[in-house]
Every structure is written in C-alpha cells, then in structure tokens.
Amino acid sequence: MNLINKICYVSKENQSKITLLMNHLLVVYAFLIPVHNKAKSSVFFCILVLFLYRRDFIYYLRIAFKNELLKYFLLLYLLFVIGMLYSSDLESGFSFMDKAKFLIYPLIFLSFLDMRFSFRILNAFIFGVLFSEIVSYLIHFQIIPPELFIGEYKVYQTVYTDPAPFLNHIKHNIALAIVISVLIYRLLVNDIKNIYLKILSFIFITTAFINMSLIGGRTGYIVLFLLIFLVVFLVYRQKIKKVFFISLSIILIMFMYMYNFSEQFDKRVEDAKNDIKSMINEKNYDSSIGLRIIASYYTFEVIKDNYLVGVGTGDVMQEIGKLSKAKDSYIIKRVKSPHNIYLQVLAQVGIIGFFIMMLMFYKILTYKTLDKKRDDIIKILTIATLIFMIPGNFFDFFELAMFVTIISAMISNYKFDIFVKEVDYKSILKYILVIIIFLIIGVTK
Structure with a gap:
C-alpha cells in the first residue's frame, strides 16, 4: 500500500x-x-x-x-479538428494535423514554463541555429562530407553547393534571418552586457549572413531585409529619418554583397527573372515561382465556392487536382500544398478559420508583457512568420515548433517555487551531454 x-x-x-x-x-x-x-x-x-x-x-x-493568448492557439487547432469532420481525404488531413499539433503545445509549456527561463530558451534556439551554421560551413569547405550515415541511420544529408544540413534551404535561411534580426536588436538595445558575448554575437551575425549567401533560400533573403526595417524601427521609432537611413544602408550593403559575391543569390535572382519571363511570354507555370502562382490561382477557385467553412482540413489539394486536371494536370504532381498559408487556411476552414488565425496573430502582436524587449522579440518573430507564410511556410515541424516555443517563452509571466541557478560552465556541459543523448536517440529512432 x-x-x-x-x-x-x-x-x-x-x-x-x-x-x-x-x-x-x-x-x-x-x-x-x-x-x-x-x-x-x-x-x-x-x-x-x-x-x-x-x-x-x-x-x-x-x-x-x-495567459489570454493560449485560447487562440487552442481555438485555431479546434477549428482544424472540426475541419477533419467534413474532409474526405483523411490521409492528407491526418498528415496536416500531425504538424498542426504544435498549436496545443503552449497548453503544456505554459503550465511549467518559468519566466526566468525565457531568454535561456531563446538563447538555446540561437545556439542551435549557430550549430547548424557551423556544420554548413564545414560541408561547404569540404571538411566533412555532404551526407553522413551511421550504418542505416541518417545524421544529415545535403549537397556541397547548397549546404543546409538539417533543414531544407528555405527553412535554414529563415532560421538564420530570424536569429540575425534578434541579435542585431539585442545589440542595439544593449541587452547583451558581457563583452565576449557581444563580440560572439557580432561574429555570428556576420558569419550567419555570409552563410545565407551560400544557401539558395529566397524566402530567407526577403524575411531578413524586411526584418532589418522592423528592428531599426523598434529601436529608433521616435526618429523616422534615422530608421529609414540606417535600414536602407544596411539592406543596400547586404544586397550589394550578396549580388556581387554570392553565386547562390545571383543564381536565385536569375532563376526568378527567368521564371517570370517564362510565365509572361510562354504562359509556362512549371517553375519554382510559377507553381506557387498557379497553385494560388486554383486555391482561389476552391475558395470561391467554399468561402464560409472551406472544403475541410485535408481536401484542399484534392480539390485543386479536380479543377486543374483538364488544363494543368502537372500541378498536383509537382506541389503538395497551395504554397500560401493564408489561402490554404481559407480553403481548409473558410473565412471563419481564417479570421481566427489572423485574430491569433493580432493578439500576439499587441500582447504586452512587463518587458519591452520581450514585446519586441515577439513582434520580430511574429512579423517574420507573417512574411514566410506568404510562400507557404508555417504548419510544419520546424516553423510552427519554433513559433510556439519562442512565443511561449516570451509571454511566460509566472515564477514557480523553484531555485533557478545562473548558467555556468558546469550547467552548459550538462546541457551538451543531454543534447548529445537525445541526438543519439533521434538519429536511431
């Protein structure tokens, strides 16, 4: 007993x-x-x-x-659950829900998350991106191979010419863009006090930017350039002329560097030009940009007849396939989603679901903590998310996990009855050991 x-x-x-x-x-x-x-x-x-x-x-x-924001995460998830009830393509629906499940994670996180861990969690994510960047450089300079398998278990797999080891090139550059922006913000507001950490942050910003130029993710470039405007505005919002001067100067320097010294950036710009010319002159949409545009067009067609509650969580691509079968049958073979989250949600759960999603983002953007730095980091991450949702990135294992984890950390305002030690070398070694253990578990899983 x-x-x-x-x-x-x-x-x-x-x-x-x-x-x-x-x-x-x-x-x-x-x-x-x-x-x-x-x-x-x-x-x-x-x-x-x-x-x-x-x-x-x-x-x-x-x-x-x-925390008032929790209900909006849960409400959006609930709408997708309801959308499953009138979906006929359950396989696609369950595949989507497997990714959308991160919307309910804040329910767990906020039940234990102590506000004293908020920036430790943010810093851990930053160091995770730094680790990914280091591996990317090691691959680029051919110090380590572009793919690594231990027996039958894959550790990472990429190519020398586009060395994004753990994520695809779009996600890799998005992560770098967000981390660069957060670090620039923290340096400008003097949030990093330790001189060695300031130097490390400046080095990381520089190397991360150069690493972006090695990777072919155009979405990341756009996110970075727009976030630079946002960061400078958040810091110098009372001096509009200064905001524009500093922002444009930084963006111009970055753009000139990438255009003149980055083969990947130059290639992606040329690819974009060729895609646009092909669409205009030949009506050929079978290209990176073209597929996004034609997929968005057919998603609009789906929305027209199902604008109130959508076609269901899993049926969007099925409906696009029906509409494009006669004229553009290649679409359904080439794309797995509408490549625009705004249109995708409208097609899945209608104007009601779209309203709830946008309400969630509005509430997050206008949420006030007791610390302006937290508020601004929330804005940086949320605006970045609203940008990379346009080409169709959000409901996935990286983007949504990143969003809910960092937002949960920043909005956490509770102190539990626990003793929180400052981070020292001993605790860092413990974190590294635990990370290695979980990496071994993950690789062999």
Whole structure:
C-alpha cells in the first residue's frame, strides 16, 4: 500500500523538482528545433511524461490559462479538428494535423514554463541555429562530407553547393534571418552586457549572413531585409529619418554583397527573372515561382465556392487536382500544398478559420508583457512568420515548433517555487551531454 501511495502521490517538493526539470528540457528542446526533428520529439515525449507524472493538472493548467493568448492557439487547432469532420481525404488531413499539433503545445509549456527561463530558451534556439551554421560551413569547405550515415541511420544529408544540413534551404535561411534580426536588436538595445558575448554575437551575425549567401533560400533573403526595417524601427521609432537611413544602408550593403559575391543569390535572382519571363511570354507555370502562382490561382477557385467553412482540413489539394486536371494536370504532381498559408487556411476552414488565425496573430502582436524587449522579440518573430507564410511556410515541424516555443517563452509571466541557478560552465556541459543523448536517440529512432 505504501508503494502504491509513493507512486500515486507526488509531494509539492517533488512537483517543484519536476517543474524545474521540464524547464531544463525545454531549453534542450529549443536547441534541437533547427537541428533534428526526431530528437526534438523525443524531448517533448519526456516533457509530456513528466507533465503527466507531476499530477495536480487543474492547478497547473489554471496557471497556463491565465495567459489570454493560449485560447487562440487552442481555438485555431479546434477549428482544424472540426475541419477533419467534413474532409474526405483523411490521409492528407491526418498528415496536416500531425504538424498542426504544435498549436496545443503552449497548453503544456505554459503550465511549467518559468519566466526566468525565457531568454535561456531563446538563447538555446540561437545556439542551435549557430550549430547548424557551423556544420554548413564545414560541408561547404569540404571538411566533412555532404551526407553522413551511421550504418542505416541518417545524421544529415545535403549537397556541397547548397549546404543546409538539417533543414531544407528555405527553412535554414529563415532560421538564420530570424536569429540575425534578434541579435542585431539585442545589440542595439544593449541587452547583451558581457563583452565576449557581444563580440560572439557580432561574429555570428556576420558569419550567419555570409552563410545565407551560400544557401539558395529566397524566402530567407526577403524575411531578413524586411526584418532589418522592423528592428531599426523598434529601436529608433521616435526618429523616422534615422530608421529609414540606417535600414536602407544596411539592406543596400547586404544586397550589394550578396549580388556581387554570392553565386547562390545571383543564381536565385536569375532563376526568378527567368521564371517570370517564362510565365509572361510562354504562359509556362512549371517553375519554382510559377507553381506557387498557379497553385494560388486554383486555391482561389476552391475558395470561391467554399468561402464560409472551406472544403475541410485535408481536401484542399484534392480539390485543386479536380479543377486543374483538364488544363494543368502537372500541378498536383509537382506541389503538395497551395504554397500560401493564408489561402490554404481559407480553403481548409473558410473565412471563419481564417479570421481566427489572423485574430491569433493580432493578439500576439499587441500582447504586452512587463518587458519591452520581450514585446519586441515577439513582434520580430511574429512579423517574420507573417512574411514566410506568404510562400507557404508555417504548419510544419520546424516553423510552427519554433513559433510556439519562442512565443511561449516570451509571454511566460509566472515564477514557480523553484531555485533557478545562473548558467555556468558546469550547467552548459550538462546541457551538451543531454543534447548529445537525445541526438543519439533521434538519429536511431
């Protein structure tokens, strides 16, 4: 009987220890977001097990629901669940829901996330992107091979000419663009006090920008240039002339460097020109940009007849296939989604779902914490997300996981009864050891 009581009963002291452990695991999770999806999933599984073992669900979930933003994440997820009820292509629907599940993660995160861990989580994500960048350089300079398998297990796989090791080139450049913008912001507002960390941040900004020029992700370039405007505006919003001068100067320098010294950037610009010429002169949409435009066109056609509640969570591509079969049958073979999140959500769950999604973003953008730096980082990440949603990136294992994790960290405003030590060399070594363990689990999973 005593053994059963020990298993079933968790003291407040042990609940606090579990809460502290979950916060540490979320730091590891944030590092792994840009590095390895399966390793990241293994970390979340451990967090979920600890959440269930900690018990006292009502108490901790009440803490989570004290944050008003949580309900918008859950409401959007619920609409996609309802959209599954009138979907006929359940395979596509469940595939989408497997990615959309990250919308409910804030429910778990905010039930244990201590605000003292907020910037530790953000920094972990930044270091995860830095690790990815270092591996990218090692591949580019042919110090390590472009693909690495241990037996049958894949560690990473890419090519020398486009060395994005852990994510595809679009996601890799998006991650770099966001991290560059956050670091520039933190340097401008003097948020980084340690001189060595300032030097490291400046070096990282420079090398990350150069790394972007080696990778062929056009979306990342656009995100970076627009975020530079936003960052300078957030810091110098009272001096509009200064905002435009500094922003345009930085963007012009970046653009000139990429155009003159980056083969990938030059190639992607030329590819874009050729795609546009091909569409105008030959009506040929079978290209990178052309497929996005023609897919968006047919998505509009789907929306016209289903604007209120959409065609269902999983049926958008099925409906596009029906409409394009006679004239543009190649589309359904070449693209797996409408390549525009705004149109995709309108087609999936109609104007109601679209309104809820935009309301969620509006509430996040206007959310006020007690710290302006948190507010501005929320704005940087949210605006970046609204930009890269245009070419169709959001409901995926990287973008949505990154968004909900960092937003949850920034909006966390609760201090649990736990002792939080400052980060030192010993704790860094512990984090590295745990990361290695989960990477081994993820690679062999």
